Amino acid sequence: MIVVGLTGSIGMGKTTTARLFAEAGAAVQDADEVVQRLYAPGGAAVAPVSAAFPGVLGDDGGIDRKKLSAAVTTDRAALARLETIVHPLVAADRETFLAQAREEGRALAVLEVQLLFETGLDKAVDAVVVVSATPEVQRARVLTRPGMTEEKFQALLARQTPDAEKRARADYVIDTGRGIEAARDQVRDIIALLRTRGPA
Incomplete structure (x- = not known):
């Protein structure tokens, strides 16, 4: 493949x-969609991101992306902290996606x-x-x-x-x-x- x-x-x-x-x-994977899933209520990124950035939890129990964006858009250190949390989760999802695509014979x-x-x-x-x-x-x-x-x-x-x-x-x-x-x-x-x- x-x-x-x-x-x-x-x-x-x-x-x-x-x-x-x-x-x-x-077979196509959109990293942004993966992140949205991770930030959704029950997603794997919710607990670590909300712990690192207090106040970004939404009313629905997921990450409020607007609040998170406000916390990291102009702060490089905060963005780097966020990336160390999220990138490994995205990488794990990517490996699952590629394994499934191979299994499907894509x-x-x-x-x-x-x-x-x-x-x-x-x-x-x-x-x-x-x-x-x-x-x-x-x-x-x-x-x-x-x-x-x-x-x-x-x-x-x-x-x-x-x-x-x-x-x-x-x-x-x-x-x-x-x-x-x-x-x-x-x-x-x-x-x-x-x-x-x-x-x-």
Whole structure:
């Protein structure tokens, strides 16, 4: 089974591109969805995160992501503390996902991970696909999100590997600024190339 790491900065179209890979038959895991599950009532991250960050527990017994975001967005030390709690839980979930994909006989598994390079996961996959768009397209997409401000956007960008560096480190780049059909064609081409290349 070929394992692909799919990444890109905020607003570049990772989720849409991941959906295109899924439509083409790949098993896809979204790290953000894994985190949402871990933060939900009864999730494995609830107790350790609420202990490390008092006041982030929601009324439903899960982690209130808005409160947690407020606690870590501009505090690098707090963010690092959060990552030491959450990243191992996400990694365990990822191993379960990959084992299941192998058991199902999938030829391709895609890990959609925003911080692929930052967490070193790029070294653990067979190929890296980076989704990219112009800064203007990215900014326009991000600022339409509920609760997003220019300040939050800039803080998020500051935490991420710059787009140009991601593209330079990628095996494949998908330009999502040219529309969905162009992106779908690029996904098909990449899958064909991966099949000829095989696992690393």
